[in-house]
Amino acid sequence: MSRLLVLFAAALAAASVAAAERPVALAIHGGAGTMSREALTPEAEAAIRADLDRALDAGHAVLARGGSALDAVEAAVTILEDSPHFNAGRGSVFTADGRNELDASIMDGATLDAGAVAGLRRVKNPLSLARAVMEKSPHVMLIGEGAEAFGESVGTTFVDPSYFRTEERWRQLEAAQEKARTQAHVPLPASAYFGTVGAVALDAEGRLAAATSTGGMTNKRWGRVGDAPVIGAGTYANAHCAVSATGWGEYFIRLAVAHDICARAEYLGVSVADAADEVVMRRVSALGGDGGVITLDAQGRVGLPFNTSGMYRGWVAADGSRGTAIFREE
Known part of the structure; x- marks a missing residue:
């Protein structure tokens, strides 16, 4: 073997070792509250922990x-969407008129490509459709009937709306509406808006x-959309965060x-974890x-x-x- 071939083989071997040693990491959530x-x-605790483990796996x-x-x-979020224990996919909460309206978003930190969907009623896994919006359309966010029409064009899996109904979520809606009828100016209960699922990952290519x-x-009206499908609010990724x-x-x-978390880390030179603490523990809390x-x-x-x-x-x-x-003290 020529010296050049030897050097080339050594370089390939070194590159393979380096790739194998690159860290990978994953974090998931199923909602705060x-x-x-x-x-x-x-x-219930055992079932929730089992589904978290399945999503990690x-x-x-x-x-x-x-x-x-x-x-x-x-892969991780799909497991959580298919579980009835989280407010996403199958376990989604009900609107004031007794329907389920689902939102999702995804972002590629390497390219800043992103996709989002909102107001879905028949899509089994909203995140997969959000990814299709990112990869197969010229847009970032699609909503409602238009999003579902796009889904039909790319082979998205649809289900009957009854798929999303769980008795626990229906009871939560009834309780929220009863409280609204009997009490004036009732603050939103934590169960009304918690349960969102998500994941962040780092792969071997960095x-x-x-x-x-x-x-x-729960009990939302007028087509309300929260932060989950809003790029920069509920979801964001770049090369560093x-x-x-x-x-x-x-x-x-x-x-x-x-x-804001990613920008603070980059512009202020602080860690992503420290930036997150500042935003969540102080800035969000300060607004209520x-x-x-x-x-x-x-x-x-x-x-x-x-x-x-x-x-x-x-x-x-x-x-x-x-x-x-699950709990703070863990």
Whole structure:
């Protein structure tokens, strides 16, 4: 073998080793809110933790075999959308007129490409349609009947609207409407707007991605849309930072929470985790908002700040450590 071939083979081997040593990481959430051990039965807690683990398994399996961050966040969020335990996909909350209206968004940090959908009523997995908007249309956000018509053109899986009905969500709607009838100026209960799901991932090529999916707010009216499908509010990713948010969407939109976290990290030279703490724990709280975010930076460092009593969350860090949690003290 010539010396040139030897050097070329050595370079390829070194590149393969370097790629294998690049960190991958994943974080997920299933919503922040006023969770308490007393209100969550052992059976419900076990089911929620099992679904968080399944979502971690699905997303991390993509990363472990060298797949993209985009594929990883879609795989993880799809599991959570298919679970009845979260306010997204199958477990979505009801609007004031007894329907389900679903929103989602996804962003590729490597290219800044993004896709979003809102007001869906028949799409089984809204995040997959958001990705199709990003990859197969010239647009970023599609809504309602137009979004579903686009979905039909790209082979999206549709279901009968009854698929999204769960008795727990229906009881939440009835309780919210009864309270509204009997009490004036009732503040929104935490259960009205928490339960959004999301994921952020770092792949072996160093690419970041973020995704978020939600059923919105219990008893919402007039086609209300929150932060989840708004790029820069509920979802954002660039080459250095990925964020997915959950909480009271009106506040997250007003503060452009997801983008603000990434911008602060870049412009101020602080860590993504510190930027997230500043935005969630101080700026959102100062306006009266509630919620949390999951974040990743380009080194695979995970951030999970929230200003509520709990947040359904899970992670596989760059060092391989893994966990799921619900309550603040975990």
